[in-house]
Amino acid sequence: MKKNKVGDIIKIAILAFIIIWIIIFFIDYFRARQAKTPLFCISEETKEYDDGTVYSCVGLGYKMYKYDRDSVEASVEFGPFFIKERTE
Numbered sequence: 001m002k003k004n005k006v007g008d009i010i011k012i013a014i015l016a017f018i019i020i021w022i023i024i025f026f027i028d029y030f031r032a033r034q035a036k037t038p039l040f041c042i043s044e045e046t047k048e049y050d051d052g053t054v055y056s057c058v059g060l061g062y063k064m065y066k067y068d069r070d071s072v073e074a075s076v077e078f079g080p081f082f083i084k085e086r087t088e
Contacts, residue, residue, distance in 0.1 A: 021060060028057075032064045032078040047085075054085060 028038035041057040052069035058081065065077040065085055072086050 024060060025062060028059055028062070028064065029078055032066075032076050035066065035076050037066070038064055056085065 024040045028040055031038055037055070038057045038059060040059050042060065043058045045056045047054045047056070049069055049071075051071050052067070054069060054072075055066040057064045061081050063079060063081055063083050065074075065083075067074055067076070067086070074086060077083065077086070
């Protein structure tokens with residue numbers, strides 16, 4: 001009986017973690033769509049270039065790039081953690 005309770009607690013904890021992660025992801029996703037900075041960044045960085053700047057934020061499993069450069073058409077890019085910064 002005790003083993004079943006421990007399993008139930010683990011399942012609830014995992015489910016709670018997934019729900020919290022989904023909420024965090026969507027909050028930052030909708031902020032990125034509005035060209036706002038994300039709330040839940042693990043690390044932030046702003047790179048200077050000759051033609052402008054690029055702000056990057058690494059979240060829990062995702063990245064966001066906000067371009068303020070003349071040579072890059074995209075203004076905001078949001079995606080999985082393995083996306084790369086556009087250089088041109």
